[in-house]
Amino acid sequence: MAARLLFLRCVLALAAMVAGLVSAAAQNPNPEGIQIGLSTENISITAGFSGADLTIFGALENADPEVARQGRYDVIVVLEGPARRIVVRRKDRVLGVWINLQSEEFENVPVSYSVATTRPFQDITEPVSYRQLSLGTNNIYLQPADAEGNQPTIAEFTKALRERKVAAGLYSENVGGVRFLSQNLFRATVRLAPDAPVGTHKARAFLFKNGMFVKESSAQLEIRKAGFEQAVFRLAHNHGFFYGLLSVGFAMAVGWLGSIVFRRD
C-alpha cells in the first residue's frame, strides 16, 4: 500500500511580520531566529496506518538576505518520539544454541527519531557541534542505566541499539528533506515509521549560519490511536479483565457461528 501522505500545514501568522522585518534585518544586527509551526497538535493513527511523511513548515527571523542568497543558512529538523527505557540483549552461542546472554539497559531512549536536513551532515557543521547538540542518528545521547559499567560493553551495546533502531526504520535521516521555499520560509519532510509510537513527539528545528549553530525552536505533537484502535488499546490496558472476557466471548461467538454456517454433519 502506498504511503499515505499526511501533511501538516502550518499557518504562519508570523510570515507577514517576518517579511516585513527582512528589509530591516539587513542593517539591524538583530540575531537570527527560527520558528516552526504545526497546524494540528495531534495525529491519529487509524487501522490503515502504514507510515506517513510529515511536513513541517517554518521560517527564519531576521535572516540576512545576503547570507540567505549565498545559501549559507542551514536548517535541521528533528521529530523525536517519546522516551522509554530499553533493554538491549546480545545472543551468544551456548551448546550450539543461540541464547540471549548479555544485556544492557538504557534510559530515556527516544522510541523514534526522524531527522531532515538542508544538506549532507558534513557540509553543515563540524562533528563536534553535532555531538554537543546530540543531533543526528549517530549522536543521539543514549544514557546507560548503569553508567559505571564496563565502558567497551556500553559502547558496543550503544552502537547496537542505534543500528537496530535504524534497521527498524524508527531512526531515519532524510538529507535534503528541508527545502527553502523563499529566503526565509522552509519546508521539512520527516518520516513517521509505520510502527511510530503513540505519545508526545517533539519537533525541533536547528538553525545554522556559516556552519555555526544559531538558534533552536520546538513544537509538540501528540500521536495517538484513533477511533477503534484507541478504544481497543484503552480497554485492554485499563480494563484487562473485561477485555479478556470480551475476547473469549468473541472467539466463542465466531466458533458457534462457524458451526452453524458450515454444518459439518
Place this chain on the structure above:
Amino acid sequence: MGIYLPIAELSVNVFVLLAMGAAVGFLSGLFGVGGGFLITPLLIFYNIPPAIAVATGANQVIGSSFSGAMSHMKRGTLDFRLGFMLLAGGIVGSTAGIYVFSILRSLGQLDLFISLLYVILLGTVGGLMLVESVNSLRAARGGAPTGLKRPGQHNWIHRLPLKMRFRTSKLFVSVIPVLGIGAIIGFLSSIMGVGGGFIMVPALIYLLRVPTNVVVGTSLFQIIFTSAYTTLVHATTNFTVDIVLAMLLMVGGVAGAQYGVKAGQKLRGEQLRALLALMVLAVAVRLAVDLFIRPDNVYSLSIPGMG
C-alpha cells in the same frame, strides 16, 4: 491491504493473516486438530512478538475448539465429568505457566523457551506419529487389519488410589493422572498458546484408555476452558491479547476448516496421520534451525515489562 493491530502496535497485511488462518483452518479441519501449534509459530515467523503470538494463539484456539465441542455435545460424545476434572488440573497448570511466562519475559529468555518447547514437543509427537503411521501403512499394504492398537488393558496408572467413575467414558480410574494431564496441558497452553489437543488426545487414549470416540469431544471441551482462562489471565497481567489479530485468524480459520474436513474425507486415516506427522516435524525443524543458525542480528531490543 494493511491493518494496524492495536495491541501488537504494528501494521500487518490483512490478506496474509486471513490466508494464514485459512491455511491452518484447512489443516485443522483435515486432521482434526486445533491448529494452535501451527498458528503461534507462523505468527512468530511473521514477526509478531512471541508474547503476543502466544496469548492471541490461545484466544484463537477457543474459537476452533468451541465449534468442535458443540457438535460433539450434540452427539453425546463428551464426558463432562472427565472434562471438569481435566479442567481443574488445567487451571492450576495454566496459572503456573503464566507465572513462569512473566519471569522468563523479564529475563529475556521467553522466546528461547517457547522455541525450545515447540521443538521438543513437536519433534517428539511428530516423530512418534510418523513411526506409527508408517507402520500401519505397511501393515495395510500387507493386508492386515489397520487401526490403533490398544495393548494390555491395565497398566501402572490403573493401580493409583483415589479412583473415580466416569460413566460416559466407561472408566473407573484414579483422578491423579487426570489432574496431572490437565495441569500439563494448562501449562503448555499458557506458555505456547496451544490448545494441547495434539498431546491430550494420545495421552487420554494411551494412558487412561478413554474410548476414542469420547476423547476428541472431551479434549475440545477442556481446551475451550483452559484457553479461555489463559486468554483472560494474559489479558489482565500481560496485556498481550490482540483481539483484532485473533478475529482475522478465526475468520480465516473457520472458513478454511470446512474445506479441510471435505478434503480429509477423501484420504485414508493412516495417510492423514503420516501427513500430519510430516507437517508437525517440518515446523519443529524450522524452529530448530532458527535456534542453531547464527541469527541475522545477535542484538535485540525490548522495553522492560513489555514484549
